[in-house]
Amino acid sequence: MAVLSTSPYRVLSKRTCSSFRKNSLSSFHPKGSYLFTLFNMKHYSNYSSDEFNSSKRRSRGPVMAAKKAAEGGKQEDGKYKHTVDLPKTTFGMRANSLVREPELHKIWDDNEVFKRVVDKNSGGNFILHDGPPYANGDLHMGHALNKILKDMINRYKSLDETTRKDLTPIKLRAKAAKFAKGTVKTQMESFKRYGVWADWDNPYLTLDPEYEAAQIEVFGQMAIQGYIYRGRKPVHWSPSSRTALAEAELEYPEGHVSRSIYAIFRLVTAPPVLGGILNEYLPNLCLAIWTTTPWTIPANAAVAVNAKLQYAIVEVQTLSEDASLSAGSKKRQLRNVLKEKKKPFLIVALDLVPTLEAKWSVKLVVRKTLSGSDIENCRYIHPISNKECPVVVGGDYITTESGTGLVHTAPGHGQEDYVTGLKYGLPILSPVDDDGKFTEEAGQFNGLDVLADGNVAVVKYLDENLSLIMEEPYAHKYPYDWRTKKPTIFRATEQWFASVEGFRQSAMDAIGHVKWIPAQAENRISAMTSSRSDWCISRQRTWGVPIPVFYHVQTKEPLMNEETIDHIKSIIAQKGSDAWWYMKVEDLLPGKYRDKASEYVKGTDTMDVWFDSGSSWAAVLGRRNGLSFPADLYVEGTDQHRGWFQSSLLTSIATKGQAPYSSVITHGFVLDEKGLKMSKSLGNVVDPQSVIVGGKNQKEAPGYGADVLRLWVSSVDYTGDVMIGPQVLRQMSDIYRKLRGTLRYLLGNLHDWHADNAVPYHDLPMIDRHALFQLENVVTSIRESYENYQFFKIFQVIQRFVIVDLSNFYFDVAKDRLYVGGTTSSTRRSCQTVLEAHLLSIVRVIAPILPHLAEDVWQNLPFKYTKEDGSIAEFVFESSWPASNKTRLSFPAEEVDFWEKILELRTEVNKVLEVARTGKLIGSSLEAKVYLHTSDARLASRLREMCEANNDADTLHRIFITSQAEILPSMENELTGNVPHTGECLIQGKTKVWIGVSRAEGGKCERCWNFSLQVGSFSEHPTLCSRCYNAVSVQHFPAVAMAT
């Protein structure tokens, strides 16, 4: 959408037409990317450039007259200056947001406006349950996007009484630990500065005893239903923070390189079913495997093959040095086994033979082929422990995309390996401790760090023992601990799990009943939920909510049942979870176990933080006054499909059999304006705080205020990634100014307004009814977009409305009526009736997006706004959404069509006027008379009616802002011969209209600058036209009149 800088406020702004900056034109792309274009505007813009170029200079007459009057000019028109109604308002032209926004916050705070709005809620609730922002420091643009989106929804709902929904305060969600409380406070201050409204004095914190008890209850219900179990399974383990981690606590940074190796395991026996076909190779036949984690070789328990793949027994032949080089292979160090004279036969996937030849710089001669199922149950010697291990059939995860097609299987160190291990009853070896060091079980490697010297030692050992073919660096995605930013490992430990399998189907069914915005989010969460493995919920941390379990000292059997959980829950509800650590076992156990307390110890595991936040529906929605379960809406970033959206869904399904939300909105990430990720090193980080208050260099990074930031949030299609940068912000600031100017025009021209002045609808001129019809449609369409959370559509609609319909047309034409029509004249009052409707509607529909601007306008209203119930809305959010007006919408379809034609015609007339101006025939458009001819009899007749309209506002020359307009009955030369400038156009692509422009007839009216044959005919006011004569005669200007 294009932006331009025509000011509807030329009267006061001192801007002239030259301030129309063509190069500020740019376009808005609905997907959230901004296309900037100087010359190619037509291509990208939603509107033709004609619409923008219209009405630049035509209205200078009355405007200039008024301006001179305003400046107290010494010109002769000063005589009537006191009869001209200039705009007046206390509402500033500039936002001055650095001062004004905090002032407005103070007004809201001092008057407890948020509370007043909440208290007035008489309808049902709309519950937007706010998610878990990790209390981890200052806010970035992603927080701003997220929280402002939520605030826009909340504020809209607070205005929207007709659907009987109302504001429910956002509950601020924070994480445990004292550190968090401080961070929460800082974050709150920033959110407040964005203009986000919430029940800030009463946030919910996961470290509140009430919250913790609710969480224990959710856990207990899941345990009682058998969904919680203890098992020894490989989990993501962070040696750097000595705890298990959930998927959502991992990140996969760029640039991780592993030491990958090709190793060989020597076969010792083949099963009898093979009928001895391997015998000729056997003592010297090896399985070739590939791994990116050599440190897991000590835990190897099997080699897995894919039953459906073809495998080959190959003979290895070394290439001569020359051949090796000419083969183009990079110089790779041959490992010991390949230096041996007698090289082993190898088994590899047949498809990979050429790849491996190139990689190893050897020749591989295929001696025999076998299927994967043929080699199942062959046995090999473990290269380190020398134990016999089997070849097993794994799953479809074994492919020929990389490696050798044979997979080193360590069930203690991998999820797929674990599953295969279960099938074959393989041992779950995991000779690695909490610090990521080999244990005694790993023999000579005991004490070495698996991610460092342990890995090196294993590779060295394999090479020395003729089990290594090659080692090469391998770049791939590898999971890191999101907190310590250090690599993690996969390691089998005793952990508590939630059995997702037990309620997966219910979760999948529930997903189908939730409204996902955007719709494709449903696929994403479905895929993640259907494929996820059981949820490891225990963590080895000393902070957080404890897993309420006791272990028998001797048997290590866990003790956890309804009674023990209930007892612990009631303790934690009173004392908080710290009680678990400071109270004795005998006090933590319910009465009936107390005499056996000495046989038990407390568990030391805490719950996954995702279990904390995933219980928020239970701790908040079900408990707080005015809230109910399920929530209407959750809004978070797209990463929460595997995080909060999912953990909340799982806990809620397991205990309530229902999703905790009816709708879920996901938004994308914030990128810079080139679409690049923001990073300190690229220097492209946009900080929300400096957008609001400005950066160090105010020239380069001016403070735009919270509303400009909020306007940006509304402008983007947040369902994908969104972009922001200095150029985008400048553009937003221009649009903001445009909106502000529009509202200022409305305020200024209503300075003497009172509701009693309103003109009844059926007495309004057609131009006014048309304007109200457009307004009504705009309000309806904006409402629909709010309901569908499509804020970018609101942004587009309001912008188009303000620029095209109001600034370029209605306001432009209206100035004449407003300034010189006569203070109490029906033409001015009917125009004000329209302006009042526009002001009150626009200010309320933009309020959820631009609350500061809307409140600033409201505080400068020149009248009190009385609600239907007779109360006065002192603040914009005390008003309600503009009620839909059926009368306005009943504007007849043929009239709508006719006004479309008029507007198109006006654009064409302006082109001819422009030519006449360039040809020096006229200066201002008021110096012109327009002639029209069309052979379309119906159109001609309607236009003729407009030339003679009873209603001054509807007359055609006023709409063109010329002094006269005439419809010619024919194109005979005597009619058209003296018309110096002419043009032709096709209206609606089919109706031909001829347009002519000549100088206006008669003399120039001193007061309104229109030309009229009547100027000179009124003896009392010889310099006035009849309209101005009437206006001046009717109006009383006692003091002023005498003074002049």
Ligand SMILES: [Zn+2]
């Ligand atoms: Zn006049």
